[in-house]
Amino acid sequence: MKIASYNINGVNGRLPNLLRWLAKAKPDVVCLQELKAPDERFPEQALLDLGYHAIWHGQQSWNGVAILSHYGEIRETRRGLDGNPEDLHSRYIEAFINGVVIGCLYLPNGNPFPGPKFDYKLDWIKRLTKHAKKLQEFNLPVALIGDFNIMPTDLDTYKPEKYKENALFRPEARKLFNVLLKEGWTDAIRKLYPDERIYTFWDYLRNAYERDAGLRLDHFLLNDHLLSQLQIAGVDKEVRGWEHSSDHAPVWIKLKDRVHLS
Incomplete structure (x- = not known):
């Protein structure tokens, strides 16, 4: 079972790239973030094809x-997080697929720091953590996947000193990320590659991709039921170099084949 995450940064504007990558990489499940499109403009038919x-x-x-x-058909289990009825942002959707609960998320960026956007980010992480605790109670394999907009460690940025006042790297956000991990979740990429600099995002400015001046923002958090099935993981870095690409590259993990099909 190959599961991927891809912040597409505009699903319609970059649809040719998405379809090209899907045809090449052939993931079984994909979590997309930053669609930048209302529901009625989602390219359902192109993906069905x-x-x-x-x-x-x-x-x-x-x-x-x-x-x-x-x-095949997807069993949707949730959209949005509890805890703030005024939050109308489209940032979380969840489904049961092939015996696995998959939560796809786009965590708030939080910049500029300090300010209300950063406060919203911290509150959103706390709400995610509360929901993650409930997911653990179901005694099922669960993955929380997507663009977390957090660099958990110094290894996750090419230049840590540059990001000291950036919401992506602030200790308040990193601390809450670690609180989430301590609730029984494992960062799959870091588990497999504990000492490597692995990036999933390269800014459009200053030739960041060409210089490999990257950040790791896209994560797979697995509960213990799913962690035992983890085999390999990777980043399709070359996709970031395609013309009119997203500033993120697709990230993926492979799990042992599952017998149950939802």
Whole structure:
């Protein structure tokens, strides 16, 4: 079972790149973030033509998350997080696919720091942590996947000193990320590659991609039921170099094949 995450940074504007990557990489399940499209403009038919069913939670111009599956119809279990009825951002969607609960998320950026956007980010992480505790109670394999907009360690940025006042690297956000991990979640990429600099994002400015001046913002958090099935992981870095690419590259993990199909 190959599960991928891809902040597409505009699903319609970059649809040719998405379809090209799907045809080449052939992931079984994909979590997309930053659709930047309302529900009615999600390219459902183009994805079906490649064999991917989808659920999505769109938003005009901003945010938006989706889950794609090669396994057929998707059993949606949730969209949005509890705890703030005034939060109308499309940042979380969840489904049960092939015996695995998959939560696809686009955590708030939080910049500029300090300010209300950073406060919203911290509150959102706390709400995610509360929901993650409930997911653990179901005694099922669970993965929380997506663009967390957090660099958990110094290894996750090419230049730590540059980001001391950036919301992506602030200790308040990193501390809450670690609180989440201590609730029974494992950072899959860091588990497999504990000492390597692995990046998933390269800014459009100052030739960041060409210089490999990257950040690791996209994560797979697995509970213990799923961790034992983890085999390998990687980043399709070359996709970031395609013309009109997102500033993120697709990230993926492979799990042992599962017998149950939802």
